[in-house]
Amino acid sequence: MFKAIVIDKDTAGYRAHLSQLEEVQLPAGDVTVRVAYSTLNYKDGLAITGKSPVVRQFPMVPGIDLAGTVEASSHPRFRPGEQVLLNGWGVGESHWGGLAQKARLQGDWLIHLPEAFSARQAMAIGTAGYTAMLCLIALERSGLTPEHGEVLVTGASGGVGSFAISLLSRLGYSVIAATGRPEEADYLKALGASRIIERAELSEPGRPLAKERWAAAIDSVGSHTLANVCAGTAADGLVAACGLAQGMDFPASVAPFILRGVSLLGINSVTRPYHERVHAWERLAAEVDQQHLQRITREVGLEEALTVARELLEGKVRGRVVVDVNR
Structure with a gap:
Protein backbone atom coordinates (compact mmCIF):
# COMPACT_ATOMS: atom_id res chain seq x y z
CA MET A 1 0.00 0.00 0.00
CA PHE A 2 1.09 3.60 -0.58
CA LYS A 3 -0.39 7.07 -0.08
CA ALA A 4 -1.49 9.27 -2.94
CA ILE A 5 -3.69 12.24 -3.72
CA VAL A 6 -6.48 10.92 -5.93
CA ILE A 7 -8.90 12.95 -8.05
CA ASP A 8 -12.30 11.40 -8.74
CA LYS A 9 -15.19 12.61 -10.87
CA ASP A 10 -18.45 10.69 -10.61
CA THR A 11 -22.06 11.12 -9.49
CA ALA A 12 -20.75 12.55 -6.21
CA GLY A 13 -18.96 15.34 -8.11
CA TYR A 14 -15.33 16.38 -8.60
CA ARG A 15 -13.09 15.87 -5.58
CA ALA A 16 -9.45 15.42 -4.63
CA HIS A 17 -8.59 13.44 -1.52
CA LEU A 18 -5.77 11.55 0.19
CA SER A 19 -6.08 7.82 -0.38
CA GLN A 20 -4.34 4.48 0.15
CA LEU A 21 -3.59 2.60 -3.08
CA GLU A 22 -2.10 -0.76 -3.95
CA GLU A 23 0.83 -1.16 -6.33
CA VAL A 24 -1.27 -3.30 -8.66
CA GLN A 25 -3.39 -0.21 -9.32
CA LEU A 26 -0.48 1.68 -10.86
CA PRO A 27 -0.81 2.35 -14.60
CA ALA A 28 1.33 0.69 -17.25
CA GLY A 29 4.96 1.72 -17.62
CA ASP A 30 8.47 0.31 -17.81
CA VAL A 31 9.93 2.10 -14.76
CA THR A 32 8.56 2.05 -11.20
CA VAL A 33 9.78 4.87 -8.95
CA ARG A 34 9.67 5.23 -5.19
CA VAL A 35 8.86 8.93 -5.05
CA ALA A 36 10.71 11.10 -2.54
CA TYR A 37 9.43 14.56 -3.43
CA SER A 38 6.98 16.19 -5.78
CA THR A 39 5.84 19.80 -6.18
CA LEU A 40 2.81 22.01 -6.62
CA ASN A 41 2.67 23.87 -9.92
CA TYR A 42 -0.12 26.05 -11.32
CA LYS A 43 -1.35 23.12 -13.40
CA ASP A 44 -1.46 20.94 -10.26
CA GLY A 45 -3.58 23.60 -8.57
CA LEU A 46 -6.00 23.53 -11.50
CA ALA A 47 -6.15 19.74 -11.38
CA ILE A 48 -6.73 19.45 -7.64
CA THR A 49 -9.37 22.18 -7.49
CA GLY A 50 -11.04 21.38 -10.80
CA LYS A 51 -10.86 25.05 -11.81
CA SER A 52 -9.85 24.00 -15.32
CA PRO A 53 -10.34 20.67 -17.09
CA VAL A 54 -6.67 19.68 -17.17
CA VAL A 55 -7.38 16.15 -15.91
CA ARG A 56 -8.31 13.97 -18.86
CA GLN A 57 -9.29 10.71 -17.19
CA PHE A 58 -10.37 9.50 -13.77
CA PRO A 59 -9.34 8.46 -11.23
CA MET A 60 -6.14 10.52 -11.52
CA VAL A 61 -3.11 11.06 -9.30
CA PRO A 62 -1.98 14.66 -9.93
CA GLY A 63 1.56 15.99 -9.88
CA ILE A 64 3.46 16.98 -13.03
CA ASP A 65 6.87 16.68 -11.30
CA LEU A 66 8.55 13.98 -9.27
CA ALA A 67 11.97 12.87 -8.07
CA GLY A 68 12.87 9.56 -6.50
CA THR A 69 14.58 6.18 -6.78
CA VAL A 70 14.04 3.53 -9.42
CA GLU A 71 12.58 0.37 -7.83
CA ALA A 72 12.09 -1.66 -11.01
CA SER A 73 12.93 -1.05 -14.66
CA SER A 74 12.83 -2.78 -18.02
CA HIS A 75 14.01 0.41 -19.75
CA PRO A 76 17.64 0.26 -20.99
CA ARG A 77 18.52 3.72 -19.64
CA PHE A 78 17.58 3.12 -15.99
CA ARG A 79 18.47 0.57 -13.31
CA PRO A 80 17.06 -0.08 -9.82
CA GLY A 81 18.64 2.20 -7.23
CA GLU A 82 19.27 5.11 -9.60
CA GLN A 83 17.93 8.58 -8.84
CA VAL A 84 15.61 10.05 -11.47
CA LEU A 85 13.34 13.02 -12.07
CA LEU A 86 10.44 13.85 -14.33
CA ASN A 87 8.80 17.03 -15.62
CA GLY A 88 5.66 17.08 -17.76
CA TRP A 89 4.76 14.53 -20.46
CA GLY A 90 1.08 14.68 -19.45
CA VAL A 91 1.82 13.10 -16.08
CA GLY A 92 -0.83 14.22 -13.59
CA GLU A 93 -3.23 14.85 -16.49
CA SER A 94 -3.55 11.66 -18.52
CA HIS A 95 -1.14 9.41 -16.60
CA TRP A 96 -0.81 9.08 -12.82
CA GLY A 97 1.66 11.61 -11.47
CA GLY A 98 4.01 12.48 -8.66
CA LEU A 99 1.78 13.40 -5.70
CA ALA A 100 2.07 9.84 -4.43
CA GLN A 101 4.66 7.63 -2.79
CA LYS A 102 4.98 5.47 -5.92
CA ALA A 103 4.71 6.06 -9.66
CA ARG A 104 4.96 3.84 -12.72
CA LEU A 105 6.12 5.68 -15.82
CA GLN A 106 7.54 5.45 -19.30
CA GLY A 107 11.31 5.53 -19.03
CA ASP A 108 11.55 7.86 -22.04
CA TRP A 109 9.97 10.55 -19.86
CA LEU A 110 12.70 10.37 -17.20
CA ILE A 111 16.19 11.75 -16.86
CA HIS A 112 18.81 10.95 -14.24
CA LEU A 113 18.92 13.29 -11.27
CA PRO A 114 21.89 15.65 -11.73
CA GLU A 115 24.62 15.02 -9.17
CA ALA A 116 24.48 18.68 -8.16
CA PHE A 117 20.99 18.28 -6.66
CA SER A 118 19.26 16.20 -4.05
CA ALA A 119 15.75 14.98 -4.88
CA ARG A 120 14.34 17.77 -2.71
CA GLN A 121 16.42 20.44 -4.45
CA ALA A 122 15.39 19.14 -7.87
CA MET A 123 11.75 19.46 -6.88
CA ALA A 124 12.34 22.92 -5.43
CA ILE A 125 13.34 23.75 -9.00
CA ILE A 267 8.10 27.70 -24.81
CA ASN A 268 6.69 24.17 -24.52
CA SER A 269 8.16 22.51 -21.43
CA VAL A 270 5.91 19.44 -21.52
CA THR A 271 7.25 17.35 -24.41
CA ARG A 272 10.84 18.48 -24.90
CA PRO A 273 13.08 15.67 -26.23
CA TYR A 274 15.50 13.92 -23.91
CA HIS A 275 18.65 15.78 -24.97
CA GLU A 276 16.99 19.17 -24.46
CA ARG A 277 15.83 18.18 -20.98
CA VAL A 278 19.29 16.99 -20.02
CA HIS A 279 20.85 20.19 -21.36
CA ALA A 280 18.39 22.39 -19.44
CA TRP A 281 19.08 20.54 -16.19
CA GLU A 282 22.83 20.74 -16.80
CA ARG A 283 22.45 24.50 -17.11
CA LEU A 284 20.37 24.58 -13.95
CA ALA A 285 23.07 22.63 -12.10
CA ALA A 286 25.59 25.26 -13.18
CA GLU A 287 23.49 28.38 -12.67
CA VAL A 288 21.05 27.88 -9.77
CA ASP A 289 21.94 30.00 -6.74
CA GLN A 290 21.61 27.70 -3.71
CA GLN A 291 20.83 30.59 -1.36
CA HIS A 292 18.08 31.77 -3.68
CA LEU A 293 16.79 28.21 -3.89
CA GLN A 294 16.32 28.13 -0.12
CA ARG A 295 14.62 31.54 -0.17
CA ILE A 296 12.23 30.48 -2.94
CA THR A 297 11.18 27.17 -1.38
CA ARG A 298 8.46 26.11 1.05
CA GLU A 299 7.87 22.46 2.03
CA VAL A 300 4.56 20.78 2.81
CA GLY A 301 3.31 17.25 3.33
CA LEU A 302 1.06 15.29 1.01
CA GLU A 303 -2.23 16.06 2.78
CA GLU A 304 -1.36 19.75 3.24
CA ALA A 305 -0.86 19.99 -0.53
CA LEU A 306 -4.64 19.79 -0.98
CA THR A 307 -5.08 23.11 0.84
CA VAL A 308 -2.01 24.82 -0.58
CA ALA A 309 -3.17 24.02 -4.13
CA ARG A 310 -6.12 26.36 -3.58
CA GLU A 311 -3.88 29.06 -2.12
CA LEU A 312 -1.66 28.76 -5.19
CA LEU A 313 -4.54 29.61 -7.55
CA GLU A 314 -5.56 32.50 -5.31
CA GLY A 315 -2.11 34.06 -5.72
CA LYS A 316 -1.21 33.55 -2.06
CA VAL A 317 1.85 31.38 -2.64
CA ARG A 318 5.31 32.85 -3.15
CA GLY A 319 7.98 30.95 -5.03
CA ARG A 320 7.97 27.16 -4.98
CA VAL A 321 6.13 24.52 -2.96
CA VAL A 322 7.97 21.21 -2.47
CA VAL A 323 5.81 18.26 -1.40
CA ASP A 324 7.37 15.60 0.81
CA VAL A 325 5.12 12.69 -0.19
CA ASN A 326 6.32 10.63 2.75
CA ARG A 327 4.95 12.87 5.49
Whole structure:
Protein backbone atom coordinates (compact mmCIF):
# COMPACT_ATOMS: atom_id res chain seq x y z
CA MET A 1 0.00 0.00 0.00
CA PHE A 2 1.09 3.60 -0.58
CA LYS A 3 -0.39 7.07 -0.08
CA ALA A 4 -1.49 9.27 -2.94
CA ILE A 5 -3.69 12.24 -3.72
CA VAL A 6 -6.48 10.92 -5.93
CA ILE A 7 -8.90 12.95 -8.05
CA ASP A 8 -12.30 11.40 -8.74
CA LYS A 9 -15.19 12.61 -10.87
CA ASP A 10 -18.45 10.69 -10.61
CA THR A 11 -22.06 11.12 -9.49
CA ALA A 12 -20.75 12.55 -6.21
CA GLY A 13 -18.96 15.34 -8.11
CA TYR A 14 -15.33 16.38 -8.60
CA ARG A 15 -13.09 15.87 -5.58
CA ALA A 16 -9.45 15.42 -4.63
CA HIS A 17 -8.59 13.44 -1.52
CA LEU A 18 -5.77 11.55 0.19
CA SER A 19 -6.08 7.82 -0.38
CA GLN A 20 -4.34 4.48 0.15
CA LEU A 21 -3.59 2.60 -3.08
CA GLU A 22 -2.10 -0.76 -3.95
CA GLU A 23 0.83 -1.16 -6.33
CA VAL A 24 -1.27 -3.30 -8.66
CA GLN A 25 -3.39 -0.21 -9.32
CA LEU A 26 -0.48 1.68 -10.86
CA PRO A 27 -0.81 2.35 -14.60
CA ALA A 28 1.33 0.69 -17.25
CA GLY A 29 4.96 1.72 -17.62
CA ASP A 30 8.47 0.31 -17.81
CA VAL A 31 9.93 2.10 -14.76
CA THR A 32 8.56 2.05 -11.20
CA VAL A 33 9.78 4.87 -8.95
CA ARG A 34 9.67 5.23 -5.19
CA VAL A 35 8.86 8.93 -5.05
CA ALA A 36 10.71 11.10 -2.54
CA TYR A 37 9.43 14.56 -3.43
CA SER A 38 6.98 16.19 -5.78
CA THR A 39 5.84 19.80 -6.18
CA LEU A 40 2.81 22.01 -6.62
CA ASN A 41 2.67 23.87 -9.92
CA TYR A 42 -0.12 26.05 -11.32
CA LYS A 43 -1.35 23.12 -13.40
CA ASP A 44 -1.46 20.94 -10.26
CA GLY A 45 -3.58 23.60 -8.57
CA LEU A 46 -6.00 23.53 -11.50
CA ALA A 47 -6.15 19.74 -11.38
CA ILE A 48 -6.73 19.45 -7.64
CA THR A 49 -9.37 22.18 -7.49
CA GLY A 50 -11.04 21.38 -10.80
CA LYS A 51 -10.86 25.05 -11.81
CA SER A 52 -9.85 24.00 -15.32
CA PRO A 53 -10.34 20.67 -17.09
CA VAL A 54 -6.67 19.68 -17.17
CA VAL A 55 -7.38 16.15 -15.91
CA ARG A 56 -8.31 13.97 -18.86
CA GLN A 57 -9.29 10.71 -17.19
CA PHE A 58 -10.37 9.50 -13.77
CA PRO A 59 -9.34 8.46 -11.23
CA MET A 60 -6.14 10.52 -11.52
CA VAL A 61 -3.11 11.06 -9.30
CA PRO A 62 -1.98 14.66 -9.93
CA GLY A 63 1.56 15.99 -9.88
CA ILE A 64 3.46 16.98 -13.03
CA ASP A 65 6.87 16.68 -11.30
CA LEU A 66 8.55 13.98 -9.27
CA ALA A 67 11.97 12.87 -8.07
CA GLY A 68 12.87 9.56 -6.50
CA THR A 69 14.58 6.18 -6.78
CA VAL A 70 14.04 3.53 -9.42
CA GLU A 71 12.58 0.37 -7.83
CA ALA A 72 12.09 -1.66 -11.01
CA SER A 73 12.93 -1.05 -14.66
CA SER A 74 12.83 -2.78 -18.02
CA HIS A 75 14.01 0.41 -19.75
CA PRO A 76 17.64 0.26 -20.99
CA ARG A 77 18.52 3.72 -19.64
CA PHE A 78 17.58 3.12 -15.99
CA ARG A 79 18.47 0.57 -13.31
CA PRO A 80 17.06 -0.08 -9.82
CA GLY A 81 18.64 2.20 -7.23
CA GLU A 82 19.27 5.11 -9.60
CA GLN A 83 17.93 8.58 -8.84
CA VAL A 84 15.61 10.05 -11.47
CA LEU A 85 13.34 13.02 -12.07
CA LEU A 86 10.44 13.85 -14.33
CA ASN A 87 8.80 17.03 -15.62
CA GLY A 88 5.66 17.08 -17.76
CA TRP A 89 4.76 14.53 -20.46
CA GLY A 90 1.08 14.68 -19.45
CA VAL A 91 1.82 13.10 -16.08
CA GLY A 92 -0.83 14.22 -13.59
CA GLU A 93 -3.23 14.85 -16.49
CA SER A 94 -3.55 11.66 -18.52
CA HIS A 95 -1.14 9.41 -16.60
CA TRP A 96 -0.81 9.08 -12.82
CA GLY A 97 1.66 11.61 -11.47
CA GLY A 98 4.01 12.48 -8.66
CA LEU A 99 1.78 13.40 -5.70
CA ALA A 100 2.07 9.84 -4.43
CA GLN A 101 4.66 7.63 -2.79
CA LYS A 102 4.98 5.47 -5.92
CA ALA A 103 4.71 6.06 -9.66
CA ARG A 104 4.96 3.84 -12.72
CA LEU A 105 6.12 5.68 -15.82
CA GLN A 106 7.54 5.45 -19.30
CA GLY A 107 11.31 5.53 -19.03
CA ASP A 108 11.55 7.86 -22.04
CA TRP A 109 9.97 10.55 -19.86
CA LEU A 110 12.70 10.37 -17.20
CA ILE A 111 16.19 11.75 -16.86
CA HIS A 112 18.81 10.95 -14.24
CA LEU A 113 18.92 13.29 -11.27
CA PRO A 114 21.89 15.65 -11.73
CA GLU A 115 24.62 15.02 -9.17
CA ALA A 116 24.48 18.68 -8.16
CA PHE A 117 20.99 18.28 -6.66
CA SER A 118 19.26 16.20 -4.05
CA ALA A 119 15.75 14.98 -4.88
CA ARG A 120 14.34 17.77 -2.71
CA GLN A 121 16.42 20.44 -4.45
CA ALA A 122 15.39 19.14 -7.87
CA MET A 123 11.75 19.46 -6.88
CA ALA A 124 12.34 22.92 -5.43
CA ILE A 125 13.34 23.75 -9.00
CA GLY A 126 10.75 21.52 -10.68
CA THR A 127 8.86 22.46 -13.81
CA ALA A 128 8.97 26.13 -12.78
CA GLY A 129 12.76 26.39 -12.75
CA TYR A 130 13.09 24.05 -15.71
CA THR A 131 10.67 26.22 -17.73
CA ALA A 132 12.48 29.40 -16.72
CA MET A 133 15.72 27.85 -17.97
CA LEU A 134 14.09 26.83 -21.27
CA CYS A 135 13.01 30.47 -21.67
CA LEU A 136 16.52 31.69 -20.95
CA ILE A 137 18.06 29.21 -23.41
CA ALA A 138 15.59 30.30 -26.11
CA LEU A 139 16.43 33.97 -25.55
CA GLU A 140 20.16 33.26 -25.65
CA ARG A 141 19.85 31.22 -28.85
CA SER A 142 18.06 34.18 -30.41
CA GLY A 143 21.04 36.38 -29.56
CA LEU A 144 20.14 38.04 -26.25
CA THR A 145 23.01 39.22 -24.06
CA PRO A 146 23.03 41.50 -20.98
CA GLU A 147 24.32 44.34 -23.15
CA HIS A 148 21.00 44.52 -25.02
CA GLY A 149 19.20 46.04 -22.04
CA GLU A 150 16.68 45.23 -19.36
CA VAL A 151 14.64 42.02 -19.27
CA LEU A 152 11.07 42.03 -17.96
CA VAL A 153 9.73 39.11 -15.93
CA THR A 154 5.97 38.90 -15.38
CA GLY A 155 4.32 36.83 -12.67
CA ALA A 156 7.47 37.66 -10.79
CA SER A 157 6.66 36.25 -7.36
CA GLY A 158 5.49 32.90 -8.75
CA GLY A 159 7.68 29.87 -9.38
CA VAL A 160 8.68 30.57 -12.98
CA GLY A 161 9.09 34.27 -12.27
CA SER A 162 11.22 33.74 -9.18
CA PHE A 163 13.60 31.43 -11.02
CA ALA A 164 13.70 33.65 -14.10
CA ILE A 165 14.78 36.62 -11.97
CA SER A 166 17.41 34.60 -10.13
CA LEU A 167 18.87 33.03 -13.27
CA LEU A 168 18.89 36.25 -15.29
CA SER A 169 20.46 38.34 -12.54
CA ARG A 170 23.13 35.68 -11.89
CA LEU A 171 24.10 35.90 -15.57
CA GLY A 172 24.44 39.68 -15.46
CA TYR A 173 21.08 40.84 -16.77
CA SER A 174 19.23 43.83 -15.37
CA VAL A 175 15.76 42.56 -14.46
CA ILE A 176 12.41 44.34 -14.19
CA ALA A 177 9.92 42.36 -12.06
CA ALA A 178 6.18 42.83 -12.66
CA THR A 179 4.03 41.76 -9.72
CA GLY A 180 0.59 42.33 -8.26
CA ARG A 181 2.00 41.81 -4.77
CA PRO A 182 3.97 44.94 -3.83
CA GLU A 183 4.65 43.46 -0.40
CA GLU A 184 7.02 41.03 -2.14
CA ALA A 185 9.34 43.79 -3.38
CA ASP A 186 12.11 42.93 -0.91
CA TYR A 187 11.88 39.25 -1.85
CA LEU A 188 12.14 40.05 -5.57
CA LYS A 189 15.07 42.40 -5.07
CA ALA A 190 16.83 39.75 -2.98
CA LEU A 191 16.53 37.41 -5.99
CA GLY A 192 18.14 40.05 -8.20
CA ALA A 193 15.40 42.30 -9.57
CA SER A 194 16.72 45.79 -10.32
CA ARG A 195 13.30 47.41 -10.17
CA ILE A 196 9.65 46.53 -9.60
CA ILE A 197 6.58 47.56 -11.59
CA GLU A 198 2.91 47.00 -10.81
CA ARG A 199 1.12 44.18 -12.57
CA ALA A 200 -1.74 46.59 -13.31
CA GLU A 201 0.49 48.45 -15.78
CA LEU A 202 0.29 45.39 -18.04
CA SER A 203 -2.87 43.48 -17.15
CA GLU A 204 -5.49 45.75 -18.74
CA PRO A 205 -6.18 46.35 -22.46
CA GLY A 206 -3.48 48.61 -23.88
CA ARG A 207 -2.28 50.21 -27.08
CA PRO A 208 -1.10 48.13 -30.06
CA LEU A 209 2.33 49.74 -29.78
CA ALA A 210 3.68 51.37 -26.62
CA LYS A 211 6.89 53.06 -25.55
CA GLU A 212 9.95 50.83 -25.85
CA ARG A 213 10.68 49.78 -22.26
CA TRP A 214 12.64 46.49 -22.26
CA ALA A 215 14.89 44.52 -24.59
CA ALA A 216 13.34 41.15 -23.78
CA ALA A 217 10.81 39.49 -21.53
CA ILE A 218 9.81 36.19 -19.96
CA ASP A 219 6.04 35.98 -19.59
CA SER A 220 4.10 33.32 -17.67
CA VAL A 221 0.81 35.23 -17.62
CA GLY A 222 -0.57 35.44 -21.16
CA SER A 223 -3.68 37.37 -22.25
CA HIS A 224 -3.56 41.20 -21.99
CA THR A 225 -0.30 41.01 -20.07
CA LEU A 226 1.51 39.26 -22.90
CA ALA A 227 -0.02 41.66 -25.44
CA ASN A 228 1.24 44.65 -23.47
CA VAL A 229 4.64 43.04 -22.94
CA CYS A 230 5.04 42.70 -26.71
CA ALA A 231 3.80 46.26 -27.26
CA GLY A 232 6.46 47.60 -24.88
CA THR A 233 9.38 45.55 -26.21
CA ALA A 234 12.17 47.44 -27.97
CA ALA A 235 13.06 47.05 -31.65
CA ASP A 236 14.40 43.57 -32.49
CA GLY A 237 13.53 42.49 -28.96
CA LEU A 238 12.53 39.03 -27.77
CA VAL A 239 9.61 37.71 -25.72
CA ALA A 240 9.52 34.14 -24.36
CA ALA A 241 5.94 33.07 -23.57
CA CYS A 242 5.47 30.09 -21.29
CA GLY A 243 2.25 30.47 -19.29
CA LEU A 244 -1.40 31.47 -19.16
CA ALA A 245 -2.14 32.52 -15.58
CA GLN A 246 -4.29 35.43 -16.83
CA GLY A 247 -5.76 33.52 -19.76
CA MET A 248 -5.13 31.65 -23.01
CA ASP A 249 -6.26 34.53 -25.20
CA PHE A 250 -3.80 36.90 -26.89
CA PRO A 251 -5.63 40.18 -27.60
CA ALA A 252 -2.72 41.77 -29.43
CA SER A 253 -1.76 43.56 -32.63
CA VAL A 254 0.80 42.56 -35.23
CA ALA A 255 2.37 46.03 -34.82
CA PRO A 256 5.25 44.97 -32.51
CA PHE A 257 6.19 42.18 -34.88
CA ILE A 258 6.06 44.00 -38.22
CA LEU A 259 7.01 47.54 -37.12
CA ARG A 260 9.69 46.71 -34.54
CA GLY A 261 10.75 43.20 -35.50
CA VAL A 262 9.88 41.78 -32.08
CA SER A 263 10.13 37.98 -31.90
CA LEU A 264 7.66 35.94 -29.84
CA LEU A 265 9.18 32.64 -28.71
CA GLY A 266 6.77 29.95 -27.57
CA ILE A 267 8.10 27.70 -24.81
CA ASN A 268 6.69 24.17 -24.52
CA SER A 269 8.16 22.51 -21.43
CA VAL A 270 5.91 19.44 -21.52
CA THR A 271 7.25 17.35 -24.41
CA ARG A 272 10.84 18.48 -24.90
CA PRO A 273 13.08 15.67 -26.23
CA TYR A 274 15.50 13.92 -23.91
CA HIS A 275 18.65 15.78 -24.97
CA GLU A 276 16.99 19.17 -24.46
CA ARG A 277 15.83 18.18 -20.98
CA VAL A 278 19.29 16.99 -20.02
CA HIS A 279 20.85 20.19 -21.36
CA ALA A 280 18.39 22.39 -19.44
CA TRP A 281 19.08 20.54 -16.19
CA GLU A 282 22.83 20.74 -16.80
CA ARG A 283 22.45 24.50 -17.11
CA LEU A 284 20.37 24.58 -13.95
CA ALA A 285 23.07 22.63 -12.10
CA ALA A 286 25.59 25.26 -13.18
CA GLU A 287 23.49 28.38 -12.67
CA VAL A 288 21.05 27.88 -9.77
CA ASP A 289 21.94 30.00 -6.74
CA GLN A 290 21.61 27.70 -3.71
CA GLN A 291 20.83 30.59 -1.36
CA HIS A 292 18.08 31.77 -3.68
CA LEU A 293 16.79 28.21 -3.89
CA GLN A 294 16.32 28.13 -0.12
CA ARG A 295 14.62 31.54 -0.17
CA ILE A 296 12.23 30.48 -2.94
CA THR A 297 11.18 27.17 -1.38
CA ARG A 298 8.46 26.11 1.05
CA GLU A 299 7.87 22.46 2.03
CA VAL A 300 4.56 20.78 2.81
CA GLY A 301 3.31 17.25 3.33
CA LEU A 302 1.06 15.29 1.01
CA GLU A 303 -2.23 16.06 2.78
CA GLU A 304 -1.36 19.75 3.24
CA ALA A 305 -0.86 19.99 -0.53
CA LEU A 306 -4.64 19.79 -0.98
CA THR A 307 -5.08 23.11 0.84
CA VAL A 308 -2.01 24.82 -0.58
CA ALA A 309 -3.17 24.02 -4.13
CA ARG A 310 -6.12 26.36 -3.58
CA GLU A 311 -3.88 29.06 -2.12
CA LEU A 312 -1.66 28.76 -5.19
CA LEU A 313 -4.54 29.61 -7.55
CA GLU A 314 -5.56 32.50 -5.31
CA GLY A 315 -2.11 34.06 -5.72
CA LYS A 316 -1.21 33.55 -2.06
CA VAL A 317 1.85 31.38 -2.64
CA ARG A 318 5.31 32.85 -3.15
CA GLY A 319 7.98 30.95 -5.03
CA ARG A 320 7.97 27.16 -4.98
CA VAL A 321 6.13 24.52 -2.96
CA VAL A 322 7.97 21.21 -2.47
CA VAL A 323 5.81 18.26 -1.40
CA ASP A 324 7.37 15.60 0.81
CA VAL A 325 5.12 12.69 -0.19
CA ASN A 326 6.32 10.63 2.75
CA ARG A 327 4.95 12.87 5.49
